[in-house]
Amino acid sequence: MASNHSSSEEVKRHRVEGPQKHIVAFVLSLALTIIAFAAVAAGDINTTFTYIILVAMAIIQVFVQLAFWMHMKDRGHLFPIIAIVAGVFVVFTAVITAVYWVWW
Secondary structure (H helix, E strand, C coil): CHHHHHHHHHHHHHHHCHHHHHHHHHHHHHHHHHHHHHHHCCCCCCHHHHHHHHHHHHHHHHHHHHHHHHCCCCCHHHHHHHHHHHHHHHHHHHHHHHHHHCCC
């Protein structure tokens, strides 16, 4: 009886995850890309503000990609999340070390 219950939950979970979420994620990714492109193409916007928009759109885009396309929002993805966080830590450490080394 218990195994039947878990399989029905699994079927419900797969039924809920349909193309609607992928379409929403795709449209959101397109919108973020268009916003970033429009900020650069405008040309009249302050350069610093353009950089801020580009970085913000890139960060949001990373989270959208990880959540919807890489399915990091689902259960059972703790190790990949830990690996990504460790990689980001290593990259930031390397960049900070390189900048410090050059400016020394």
